[in-house]
Amino acid sequence: MHLTIDLIIYGYLLVCVLLVLFNVFYIFYSQALKNAIAKHAIEWERAIKDELTHIDDGVSGEHLSLIQKKIVNTNAFLGYSRAVEGILGSSDEKVRTGMRKYLDGCESQYHRIARIYSRRDTMDKAFAAYFISMTTRCYKEEESPIYRIMMDYAEDSSVYCRENLLKAFYAFGNCQALFNFMVMQKDLGFTHHKKLLSDGLMTFKGDKEKLAELLWDNRSRFSVNTQLAIIAFITGIQADYRESVFAELERDDHDEETAIAYIRYFRRHKYEPAGERLREIMESDADTNIKIVVASVLSAYPCRESIDVLKKSLGSSNWYVRFNSANSLLDIGLSKEDEKSILDGKDRYARDMLIYAMEKREGA
Amino acid sequence: MPKIIEAILAVVSSFFTLYIILYTTYLLMSVLIGAMQLYTRERMMQVRNELKHDYYMPISILVPAHNEEVTIVDSIRSLLDLDYKLYEIIVVDDGSTDNTAKVVVDTFKLRKVDRPIHRRVKCKDVKAIYEVKVGKILVTLITKENGGKGDALNMGINASQYPYFLCMDADSVLQTDSLEKIMQPLMADDNIVAIGGLIHVAQSVERQGGEITGYHLPRNVIISMQVVEYDRSFLASRILMDGYNGNLIISGAFGLFKKATVIAAGGYDTNTLGEDMELVVKLHVFCRNNNIPYSIRYEPNACCWSQAPTSFGDLMKQRRRWYLGLVQCMTKYRVIFANPRFGLVSFVSYLYYMLFELASPVIECIGIITTFIAFFFGALNGKFMLQFLLMYSVYGAMLTITAFFQRVFTQNMKIYPMDVVRAVFMCFLESVFFRYVLSFGRMAALVGYRRNKNNWGTIKRVKQSS
Numbered sequence: 001m002h003l004t005i006d007l008i009i010y011g012y013l014l015v016c017v018l019l020v021l022f023n024v025f026y027i028f029y030s031q032a033l034k035n036a037i038a039k040h041a042i043e044w045e046r047a048i049k050d051e052l053t054h055i056d057d058g059v060s061g062e063h064l065s066l067i068q069k070k071i072v073n074t075n076a077f078l079g080y081s082r083a084v085e086g087i088l089g090s091s092d093e094k095v096r097t098g099m100r101k102y103l104d105g106c107e108s109q110y111h112r113i114a115r116i117y118s119r120r121d122t123m124d125k126a127f128a129a130y131f132i133s134m135t136t137r138c139y140k141e142e143e144s145p146i147y148r149i150m151m152d153y154a155e156d157s158s159v160y161c162r163e164n165l166l167k168a169f170y171a172f173g174n175c176q177a178l179f180n181f182m183v184m185q186k187d188l189g190f191t192h193h194k195k196l197l198s199d200g201l202m203t204f205k206g207d208k209e210k211l212a213e214l215l216w217d218n219r220s221r222f223s224v225n226t227q228l229a230i231i232a233f234i235t236g237i238q239a240d241y242r243e244s245v246f247a248e249l250e251r252d253d254h255d256e257e258t259a260i261a262y263i264r265y266f267r268r269h270k271y272e273p274a275g276e277r278l279r280e281i282m283e284s285d286a287d288t289n290i291k292i293v294v295a296s297v298l299s300a301y302p303c304r305e306s307i308d309v310l311k312k313s314l315g316s317s318n319w320y321v322r323f324n325s326a327n328s329l330l331d332i333g334l335s336k337e338d339e340k341s342i343l344d345g346k347d348r349y350a351r352d353m354l355i356y357a358m359e360k361r362e363g364a
Numbered sequence: 365m366p367k368i369i370e371a372i373l374a375v376v377s378s379f380f381t382l383y384i385i386l387y388t389t390y391l392l393m394s395v396l397i398g399a400m401q402l403y404t405r406e407r408m409m410q411v412r413n414e415l416k417h418d419y420y421m422p423i424s425i426l427v428p429a430h431n432e433e434v435t436i437v438d439s440i441r442s443l444l445d446l447d448y449k450l451y452e453i454i455v456v457d458d459g460s461t462d463n464t465a466k467v468v469v470d471t472f473k474l475r476k477v478d479r480p481i482h483r484r485v486k487c488k489d490v491k492a493i494y495e496v497k498v499g500k501i502l503v504t505l506i507t508k509e510n511g512g513k514g515d516a517l518n519m520g521i522n523a524s525q526y527p528y529f530l531c532m533d534a535d536s537v538l539q540t541d542s543l544e545k546i547m548q549p550l551m552a553d554d555n556i557v558a559i560g561g562l563i564h565v566a567q568s569v570e571r572q573g574g575e576i577t578g579y580h581l582p583r584n585v586i587i588s589m590q591v592v593e594y595d596r597s598f599l600a601s602r603i604l605m606d607g608y609n610g611n612l613i614i615s616g617a618f619g620l621f622k623k624a625t626v627i628a629a630g631g632y633d634t635n636t637l638g639e640d641m642e643l644v645v646k647l648h649v650f651c652r653n654n655n656i657p658y659s660i661r662y663e664p665n666a667c668c669w670s671q672a673p674t675s676f677g678d679l680m681k682q683r684r685r686w687y688l689g690l691v692q693c694m695t696k697y698r699v700i701f702a703n704p705r706f707g708l709v710s711f712v713s714y715l716y717y718m719l720f721e722l723a724s725p726v727i728e729c730i731g732i733i734t735t736f737i738a739f740f741f742g743a744l745n746g747k748f749m750l751q752f753l754l755m756y757s758v759y760g761a762m763l764t765i766t767a768f769f770q771r772v773f774t775q776n777m778k779i780y781p782m783d784v785v786r787a788v789f790m791c792f793l794e795s796v797f798f799r800y801v802l803s804f805g806r807m808a809a810l811v812g813y814r815r816n817k818n819n820w821g822t823i824k825r826v827k828q829s830s
Contacts, residue, residue, distance in 0.1 A: 008381075009755045012388050016762045019396060023766050026403060027773045037410075078410065127411035159552045160413035193551045196417060225554075319482030349480070356479045360495070 033075060040079020041086070048083055052098040059105030067109050072116055074124050081131050088134070103135045110135060114149045125153045126161035129168050138173035138205040147177040151184060162192060166200050173206030179214050186222055194225050198232035209239045216241060224258060231261040235268055242271040249277055260293050267297040275301035279309045292320040299328035307332060314342060314350035322349060326357035365741040373743055376734045383727065387720055388759060391600075395763045397607060398600035402664065402774045409665075415551040422450040423543055423620070424529040426520030428513050430458045432534035435671070437471050439534055444498050448543035452502040454520045455534075459510025465494075468505050472496055479523075485631030487511060487518035513616065514632035514639035521623060521631055529626075531640075533617045536670040537566060540575055545666035546620045555657045557625040557647055560614030561666035562598050565591045569669060576669075579772075581783045581790065586679055588790045589798040590672040596767040599664060606662040610713040612648070614660070616640035618668035625651070625658070636696075638689015645697045648709055667775075683802055684809040687721075691810070694722050725807035760795035 051063050071077040087099050103110075110132065117128035129150065136146070150168055153161060162185065169178040185192065204211055215230045222230065234241050248254070249262045263281075266274040278294050278301065286294075295313055298306045310332075313325040329338075342354050408414065425443055429436050436455065443453050457465045468474065474494035481490055488511035495504050508519055517531055530546070532538065539545075546561050567587050570578035581588050605611040616639065626632075626643065629650040633642045644660060651658035673679040700706045700714045719727075738744040768787055772779050779787075 008385060009752065009759075012392065013755060013759055013762075015392060016759050019392070019399070020762050020766050023399060023770060026399075027769065030403070030406070030773070074411070123408060123411055123413050126413045130412040158413065160408070160415065163415055164412065191554075193415075193554060195421070196415065196551055199417065199419065319480065322480075352478065352480045356477065359477050360479075 037075050037078045037082070040076050041082040044080045044083035045086060048087055048099075048102065051102055052087075052095065055098045055101045055105070059102060064106065064109050067106060068112065071113055074120075074127070077113075077127070077131070081127075081134070084131075084135060100137075104137055106135075107137070111144075111146050111149065114146060118149055118152050122156065122158045122161050126158060126164045129153055129161060129164035133164060133167035133171045136168065136171050138171065139177075140173045140206045142174070144172065144174075144177075147172065147174065147180075151181060154181065154184060154188060154190075157190075159192070162190060163196060163200075166192065166197070167203075170200055170204045173204065175206055175211040175214050178204065178211065179218070182215075182226065183218075183221060186226065191223060191225050192229075194229040194232070197226060197229035198236070201229065201233040202236050208237050212237055212239050212241070216244070224255060228257060228261050231258070231265060235261075235265045240269070241265075242269050242274070245269075246271060246274050246277070249274060256287060256289055259290055263290065263293050263297055267300050270300055272301075275303070275306065279305055282309045282313055288318045288321065291316070292318065292324055295321050295324035295328055298325075299331035302332040307334070307338060311338065311342065311350075314353060315347045322353040323357070326353045329354070330357055330361060365743060369737065369741055370743075373734065373738055373741075376730065380731060383719070384756065388756075390716060390720070391760070391763050394600040394604040395596070395766050398603040399766065399770050401603045401607075402599065402770055405665065406774050415548050417548075417551060419449050420544065420547040421528055421550065422452075422526040423448070423547070424520070424524030424526045424623075425451055425453045426517055426524065426529050426531050427453065427455045427534050428458055428516035428520065428531075429455055429460065429464050429534035430510070430513070430516070431460045431462045431464060433460070433462045433464045433467050435535040436464055437467055439537065440468065440472065440503065442537045444501055444503075445540060446538060446543055447540045450500075450526075451543060452504065452525060454504045454506065454523050456516040456520045456523075457505065457507040458512070458516035459508065465492075465505060465507045469494055472498065472503055474503065474505055481506075481519070481522050483522055484627045485518040485521055486634065487515050487522060487631075490519070493523075512634055512639070514636065514642075515634040517639070518631045518634065521626065524623065527623055528620055529623050530618070530620045531616060532619075532668065533670060535566075536617045536668050537571065538618070539667040539669070542618070542666045542668060546618075546663050548665075549661045549663055553659055553661070555659050556661055557622045557651065557658045558614055558644060558660045559620045559666075560602065560611065560660075560662045561618040561620075561668050562664045563594060563615050563617050563668050563670050564598075565594055565672040566669035567672060567674070571669070576777075579777045579779055579783070581786045584674055585790075585793070586676055587672050587674060588786065589794045590679070592764050592768050592787065592790050592794050593798070594672075595771045596764045599767045599771050600763070602662045603664065605713055608708040608712070609659050609661075610709045611660055611662055612645050612709070612713050612717060613641045614644050614662075615670075617670040618666070625656075636689055636692045637685045638693050641689055641693045642696070645693055645700070648706065649697055649699065652705060680805045680808075683805045684812075687725075687806045687809040690717065690721055694718060724803060725810045728803050729807060757792070757796040760799065761792040764791040764794060 047063060047066065051059055054060075067080070071080050084099075084103075087095060090096055090099070114128055114132055117124055120128070132146065132150065147169075150165055153165055157165070165181065166178075169181050172178070201211070201215075202208075212230075212234050216234055219227050219230050231245075234245070245262055245265050249259075249266070254262070263278065266278065275298070278298055282291060282294050282298065291313065295310065298310055307329065310325045310329045313321050314329070316322050316325070334342075339354075342350055345351060427436075427439060427443070432439075440453060440455065455468060457468075474496045477493050477495050479493045479495070481493075488509040491507040491509065493504065493506050495502065497503070504523060506519055506523055508516065520531075521529060528547075528550075530543070542561060546559050549559055550556050565582075565587060567582045567584070568579060568591050569576050570580070581591060602611055602613075619640065621643075625647065629643075629646050631643075632639045633646070636642045647658070647660060650656070673682050694714075694717060700710050701718070703710045706714070735744065735749070765788060768791060771777075
C-alpha cells in the first residue's frame, strides 16, 4: 500500500516539477520572443524609413524581397506590422503621404503574404487580416484579388478573425465585396455581434450610400441580427429611407427588436406620417418595451398631438414609459397650462416623474 | 488491534487516498489549463485577436456600502477615472451608522432629488436619493434601511438605467481599462449573462488612480498569503471552470451582469451570507430550467484590486462568512447535485465545491480523529505520515508558485528579486500552514452555523494608497 501511495505521490510531484519547469521555460521563451519582436520592429522601422527617402522612385526590389523572405515568420511579421503602424501614426503629414506610397508599392507583396497566411491557423489568419485592414488602399469600384483571399480566410475562422476580416472589407471600400463577404458569413452560419457590425459599417471607406442601398435591398437574405445592424447603419447615414422604413413600421409581423430599430430610425430621420404612427402605437396595446422607445422618440415630433399622447403616457404603469414621456415633454417644451395640469393632477406617479425630470435638468 | 478498527482504518485510508488523488488531480489540471489559457490569451493580444471597439454597451456600476466612510471617497474617485465611454455610478448606503453618506455628499457636492425608483426586485425602503453629474458620469447616492449586501445591490439594480450592471465592493478599485476588458467577451457571445473579473489584493500594489505604478508583496504575512492564495484560485480554478461554462462563483468584488436576466431570476437573495455565489448558481438554474441559452464567463484580463483582511481575526470572520454562504447556497440549490440536466456544472463544479470546499471540514475532522485512533492502536506510521504531509504541502506550494509567477509574467508586472524570494516562501507557508488554518476556520464556522448564519461581521477598513 505504502509503495503504491509513494509512487502516486512521487508521480504527482514529478508532474508538478515538470509543470514548474515548463512555466519557467515558457516565461524565458516568451520574454526572448518579445525582445525578438521588438528588435524586428526597430530593424523594419529603419528599413522602411530608408525606403521613404526615395519613395518617389517606388519601393526597391531589394526591400520587397526582404518582406517576402522575412514576414512569412509570424514574429517577424509582428515586428514589421508594429513598425508600419508606428510610422503610419506619425504626426508628420509628409511621412504619412510617403508611407501611403510605400504601402501601395508593397501591395502585391502583401497579397502574396496574405495568401501564405491563409494556410495558417486562425490566430495567424486574424493577424494577417488585421494587417491588411491597416495597410490596404481603398479600392472602391475596382476589383482586387485580395477579396478572394480574404473570403477564403472566413472558413474555419474565429470571431476575432472574422472581425478583422470585416475591418479589411470596410477598408477596401468595395460595396459588392463587403456584401459578398457578409452573405458568405451568413451561409457559413456565423453571426457577428450587431453592435460590432453596425459600428463597423459606419467606418466603411467607400460609398456608404451605395452600400446602404445594396444591404437594404437585400436585407431579407440576412439573419435578424444582421438586419438590425443594417437598420442601425441606415439610421446613422444621411440617405433617405424614410418611405421604405415607414412601410416596414406599418407591418406588425416584426419581432420586438426589429420594430424598435425601425422606431429609432425615425428619431434621427423625421417623417410626419411616422410621427402619427408612433402616437397610434403609444395609444394602442403595444408591448411595453416598444412604448418605452416610442415615448422617447416622440420628442422629435413636437406638436399638440404628441404632447397629449405623452401626457397620457405619464400615467403609465411602467417606470421607463413615464420617465421617457416626462423627458420628451420637457424636450418638446411644456406650456404653463400643461405643466400645471400635470402637477395639480390626480396622478401622483405622473407628477413625481415630471418633478424628477425637471429637477434633473435644473441640476445638470 | 480489534478487527473492526483495522477495517475502519483500511476504509478511511482508502477514502483519503482517493480523496487526495482527486484533489491533487483537480489542482494540477486547473493550474495546467490556467497556464495554457493565459499564455494563449497573451499571444492573442499580441497578434490582435481581440474585439477592441470604440464604444461598448453602457454600464451601471453598483457600489453597496455599509460603514465605509474610510474608503468610499477614494473608491468613487477611482471610478470616475475609468477609461470607458458611458457609465453611471450608484452608491447604495445600506443603513450605515457612520458618516458614509455624509462624506460622499460633501466631497462630491451631491444634491437631494425626488427620484422615483422602479422596484423590479425586492429591497428595503429608500431614505433619500442624491445625484450629481461629474463630467459625463452620473453619480447617484441612495441611502436606505439596512438590509444586507444583497438588498443594497437589489436597490442599485432598481435604480440603474443601463442594461448591464457591475457590482463591486466599496473598498475595491478597478483598473482603468477593466470595464472595457470585462465587456469584450460580450461582443463575442451575445448569450453571456454574467462575467467575472480577476481579483487581486489591493495592498500588494502602489497605484495612481486606477493605474498600477508598482508592485510589492506586503510585509504583513496574513496579506501576503492571501495574495498567493488569490492567484491560485483566480488564475487556475476559475479558468478551468470557465472552459465548460461551469463557474459557480463570480466574486461580489467585481462582476458584470445582464440586468434583464438577473431581474427575471429574482435579483439577489437578501437572506444569505454568500449573495454573490447564490446569484450565479441561481442564474445557472434559472437559465437551464427555462431553456435559455446562456453563458457565464470569466475574464482574467479585467482586473479589480480589493482590500484583503489585514488581521487574523478579520480574515477568520471573512472566511467564516464565505463558508457559511457556501453552505447556504449549496443546500439551497441541491437540485444540481448529480443532475444530468446540469451537465458538467453538476458533475464537476458542484461536486468540486461539495467535496473539497463544503465537506472538507468534516472530512478533515474525520482524518484527525482517525489519526488519533491509529496512533492509539499503534497503527500510525509517523514517519510516513510526516513524509506524506510534507510531500503534499510541497506539491501544493509548487502549484501556487506556478500560478503566482504566471500572473506576474502575463500581466507584465515588474517584481523585485526580494519579492521573488518572499513570494516563494509565502507559497510554501500558505501550503504548509495557512491552508490548514483556513480549514480550522471553516470547521469553526460549521460548528457555529446556527448562531452565525445571518451575521456578516465587521472587518476593519484602511484607506487605500493612491
